[in-house]
Amino acid sequence: MKHLVVVGAGVVGLSVSRAAVKEGYRVTLIEQGPIPNPHSASYDQHRMIRYQYGAAEGYTRMVGDAFGAWDRLWADLGVKLFHDSGALAISLSPDDSTTKSLKTFQKLGISHQVLDRDGVEQVCPQLTLPDGAWGLLAATGGPLYAGRIVEALAQWLVGKTIDMRTDSKVVKVDRASASVILEDGSSILGDHLVIAAGAWLGDLSLDASDVPSYRQALCYVEPPEAYADAWLHGPCISDLGPGGNYALPPTDGNGLKFGSGSYRRLGKPSDGFQSDLALEGAQILANFAPFLRQADHYRPVRIQVGYYVRDVSRRFRIEQHGRTTLVTNCDGQMFKFGPLVGERVLGCLEGRQASSDLSRWAAGY
Ligand SMILES: Cc1cc2nc3c(=O)[nH]c(=O)nc-3n(C[C@H](O)[C@H](O)[C@H](O)COP(=O)(O)OP(=O)(O)OC[C@H]3O[C@@H](n4cnc5c(N)ncnc54)[C@H](O)[C@@H]3O)c2cc1C
Structure with missing residues (x-):
């Protein structure tokens, strides 16, 4: 052996x-x-799987293969630890990552829907978007219960x-x-x-x-009551505004979680896993506030700190x-x-x- x-x-x-x-x-x-x-x-509690990878065709293709590998894992485990909520990327400016993802989807034949601003706000009534915003919804994608x-x-x-x-x-x-x-x-x-x-x-x-390694902090939030159901039953959201903001829905007893790619800082695990809920929660929420209805009614409840390695490539x-x-x-x-x-x-x-x-x-x- x-x-x-x-x-x-x-x-x-x-x-x-x-x-x-x-x-x-x-x-x-x-x-x-x-x-x-x-x-x-x-x-x-969760990590996102979504097809939207901008112009990166190799990784977009790899997501399809990844779903096959997850299905083989669910068969071994006898349980599916994934909620197929769909994944919605928002475009706010020409030639942004969502625009590139759309071109990649069209080239690779990834099933999707393009939603205008009203369409996005119908699927996600908790959002309020500027004129010209649109969304790219991939029916398959969502939180993996990490x-x-x-x-x-x-x-x-x-x-x-x-x-x-x-x-x-x-x-x-x-x-x-x-x-x-x-x-x-x-x-x-x-x-x-x-x-x-x-x-x-x-x-x-x-x-x-x-x-280099980076510290990344994510914020669990309690949404206003008026939009709790919209978050629960809506898609994962990626690419919401500058800096790569994303949200994972509070399905199956998990929390609603907000993250911002731009919130990462150089750091290593020996720096520790402590966080300042009030300060970091406010900073992360500030990235989302321009796009949220009743933004003042979101309450940070916990910061999750993690570290990963990442170079410029x-x-x-x-x-x-x-x-x-x-x-x-x-x-x-x-x-x-x-x-x-x-x-x-x-x-x-x-x-x-x-x-x-x-x-x-x-x-x-
Ligand atoms: C905040 C955050 C958000 C993320 N969001 C997403 C997302 O939405 N979607 C997604 O796909 N990915 C996401 N990622 C990335 C993803 O979580 C990581 O890329 C992935 O989990 C890395 O897995 P790993 O096994 O390589 O490393 P880890 O999960 O870090 O595991 C490494 C393990 O090695 C052990 N170890 C290290 N050194 C030694 C040693 N010398 N001896 C013995 N044991 C050792 C550590 O204790 C640790 O348990 C996110 C990551 C973070 C931090």
Whole structure:
């Protein structure tokens, strides 16, 4: 039985582990905290999956494949941890990301509806948009229940050919020999090693470790009563105004969550996970206020802090060095692709895809 060592039990490490045990591997999954780790980027009530990727055709296509991988996961888990609310991107200016997404949808044949401003406000009566605004609605898309997914993935692995090591920090890796050294001085040698350490990659002193990491804070909000149902039954919203504002609906007992791409700051997990609800909540809400009816009646209730690695290319990096595969540069984008990446990494290990092709695919070409 081939032995795969996996560092990191976020959605990537767990998905690689699942794909590996399904291929008949013995797996050692090493996680510095609990499994799942509430501080990992993969742990939150929800993460969005949506087709809208601007002009990036490779990633738009990848979303379709990702839905297939999610369906295979739901079949394994016996439960679907996703709400297909649809995903609506708003355009406020010519040549913005939504305009580019529309061109990509038309080219790739992604099913969609274009809504004028009144049409958007019918679907989302909680919004008030300027003249000329329009929306691009993809019928498929919505919140993936991230925390419940990584918990269910970890549970699914119990009793399989896997040794899950919690509270075990890897302090050194040797990519040529697929071996790791743990904080307690012990070492583990595999036939192959996968590193999926998220924003902690910098601690491992690899040549890819200098990629910047960012702190991203999202705000859970309580909407005014008049619009609670509109949020509950409406689509996910992406690209609402400058800076990439987005909202995830409060379905299945989760909260309504607002995020802004532009709210990220350089930072690393060792900076901590604390937040200032009043200050940060007000800053995040301010990005949404111009587009919300009864904007003054939204109340921030909790800030969720996470960290991810992201360079200027914004392209995922899956690279093989010796007997090691490194998955990094996951940005605020990888959750939706986790199970698909797990399958592709194993496909490469099993010789179904060349590692150079896997790298190109991951980079969205
Ligand atoms: C605020 C925020 C919002 C996001 N929104 C979305 C979204 O809407 N849609 C989407 O698709 N994606 C989104 N993302 C991105 C997505 O969540 C991440 O890209 C994805 O979860 C990364 O998964 P991962 O497994 O690579 O890393 P993580 O989930 O961070 O997991 C890495 C794990 O490795 C462990 N680890 C690290 N170093 C070591 C070590 N030395 N030894 C042992 N264990 C180690 C860590 O403890 C951690 O558990 C968002 C991310 C954030 C932070």
